[in-house]
Amino acid sequence: MPAARRPSTLIARLQCDRTTRSQAAILAELRRVILEGGVAPGTPIPVDQVAETFGVSRIPVRESLRTLIGEGLVDHRPHSGYLVAQLTVEEFKGLYTVRGVLEKAALASAVELATPADDAVAVDALAALDRAMSDNDFHGYHVQSRRFHLALVTPSRMRPLLGMLESAWNVTEPFQPMAHIDQAQRGRLHAEHRAMLDHFVARQAAALLAVASRHLDHLDTSIAALPVDTGLFTEPDGDTGSPPHRPRPDGRRGVPS
Structure with missing residues (x-):
């Protein structure tokens, strides 16, 4: 008898019912x-098993995966087929640099345009961060x-x-x-979050941008210290004899022809 297939990590996390059989729903669930x-990153995505899980043919699964590419x-x-995207270490660090530039540009506008309703969203987001820290x-x-961070830039x-910021973030x-940095680094970044919120609510643009710049510098330092031998990152040549898809300035990658 052939050996039973072992479900992939991704398959085990999929949630589906009769309402998730459309291509749009399959795409949304895979993205989630x-x-x-x-x-x-690097986890295989078995097309046949995904199709079986959703009760559909391979076609909508493949189309969804092309969109995610x-x-x-x-x-x-x-x-090797489809797999959750990997980055080289340099690509990963580069995307954080792009994110920082985009975020500061959005913050400069957001702090001037924010409303009390925007303040409430940001305050609630920081409270959720407080709870995560405590727990x-x-x-x-x-x-x-x-x-x-998105609560602070959305009012722009x-x-x-x-859209470019969200793509790079994704x-x-x-x-x-942020799940891999140590507690001391997390504490410093969290204190900066609180200072950013205070300046945001007070509409102190210059002070907000100054704290945001320090915060992004500290974030870059934390990212640079992450271990690179965990298997999450790929080598520059992609280990396949061909280069990996390089992120474009908006954080996206090319779709294979």
Whole structure:
């Protein structure tokens, strides 16, 4: 008898019912699982098993995966198939640099345009970060950190810029870097979050940008210290004899022809 197939980590995390059989729903669910960070970069995505899980043919699954390749969340490699996208160390650090530039540009506008309703969203986001810190919930801290930063930049209403920022953020999300830094670094970054909120609510643009710059510098330092031998990162040549898809300035990757 042939050996039973072992379900992949990704398959085990998929949630589906009769309402998740459309291509749009399949795409959304695959994106959710990858962005949650519970499926490590480099994890294979078995098309047949995904199709079986959703009760559909391979066609909508493949189309969804092609879309995710365009978003930088999935790679396709000859002889290996589809897998959760990996980055080289330099690509990963470069995307954080891009994120920092985009975020500061959005903050400069957001602090001038923010309303009391925007303030309330940011205050609530910081409260969620506080709870994650108190509970030593490192994964939760990573998730809520993104929510907080987006709460500060969304009032800019600069949709193209915010779209590029979200794309760059998504590509780095499966690596969960905030879950891997030490508690001292996390504490320093969290104190800066509180200072950023104080200046945001007070509409102190210059002070907000000064703290944001220090925060991003400290974040870059934390990222640079992350271990690179965990299997999350790929070598510059992609280990396949061909170069990996390089992120574009908006954080996306090319779709294979």
